[in-house]
Amino acid sequence: MNGTLASFQDDFVQSLLAPQSDMPSTLRTLTLQPGFAVYRNTVMKGCIDALQANFPAVLRLVGEEWFRAAAALHVRAQPPDDARLLQYGVDFPAFLRNFAPATELPYLWAVAQLDRFWTEAHAASDADVLTPSVLAGLPPAQMGELVLNPHPATRWAWYDDQPIYTLWQRNRDAPCMGDGDDVTWCGEGALITRPAGQVQWTEFGAAGCAFLDACCAGQPLAQAAEDALAHDAQVDLAQLMASLLDAGAFSATNPVRNTP
Numbered sequence: 001m002n003g004t005l006a007s008f009q010d011d012f013v014q015s016l017l018a019p020q021s022d023m024p025s026t027l028r029t030l031t032l033q034p035g036f037a038v039y040r041n042t043v044m045k046g047c048i049d050a051l052q053a054n055f056p057a058v059l060r061l062v063g064e065e066w067f068r069a070a071a072a073l074h075v076r077a078q079p080p081d082d083a084r085l086l087q088y089g090v091d092f093p094a095f096l097r098n099f100a101p102a103t104e105l106p107y108l109w110a111v112a113q114l115d116r117f118w119t120e121a122h123a124a125s126d127a128d129v130l131t132p133s134v135l136a137g138l139p140p141a142q143m144g145e146l147v148l149n150p151h152p153a154t155r156w157a158w159y160d161d162q163p164i165y166t167l168w169q170r171n172r173d174a175p176c177m178g179d180g181d182d183v184t185w186c187g188e189g190a191l192i193t194r195p196a197g198q199v200q201w202t203e204f205g206a207a208g209c210a211f212l213d214a215c216c217a218g219q220p221l222a223q224a225a226e227d228a229l230a231h232d233a234q235v236d237l238a239q240l241m242a243s244l245l246d247a248g249a250f251s252a253t254n255p256v257r258n259t260p
Helices: 003-017 025-031 034-054 056-062 064-077 092-097 108-123 140-145 164-172 206-216 221-231 237-246
Strands: 155-159 188-193 200-203
Touching: 034 056, 034 064, 034 108, 056 064, 056 108, 056 164, 064 092, 092 108, 108 155, 108 164, 108 188, 140 221, 155 164, 155 206, 164 188, 164 200, 188 206, 206 221, 206 237, 221 237
Parallel strands: none
Antiparallel strands: 155 188, 188 200
């Protein structure tokens, strides 16, 4: 691509999303045409609509007017880099975390993060899930050496001091919405998976998140168990493992070494 064409394309994208006062002078003749204004408005609306569709819990918490005003600023700062608008919004949680009007809603960015996790789980690549039968009969010593990889659709997070899962779940799943006055303000976590092709979610503890962090880092199960116990000495490791397998949290492509 020659420099002239690349410069034109950069200026054209800037003209679509920048405020009127910041449009490149090189495209002044083009941007003054009525048809360009229509195209510009259509592009902006499409990006905002995509964010609104991708972050439904955030939308319910702040209302449509607030959301679309914030989304317009985000679109100008971080336009899409992928034609698949389902993928748009990877930076939106971080934008909200540093967005001055959201200062009084310190939980909003984390709710947005779970909305984003849902999208990532939905769009993740396919892979068979690890089933309990694959691990059945392994001796404890061999089990401890196994490295289990999270399924491509598995997402998890722990939030200190904030009931993020409750806030997200109540606003993500409309039938479960309720009066926020009965929310206990304490730390919560979430586990999002996609067994059988359908995204599912559940509340998840700090020990479980530490366990998955270790697995994701390539640590064997013995180390993952130690990390979980460091967060909660009372955690039931057998129950934790069973719940993760039941949720389809691991990929079936993990190596299971046979005893020599």
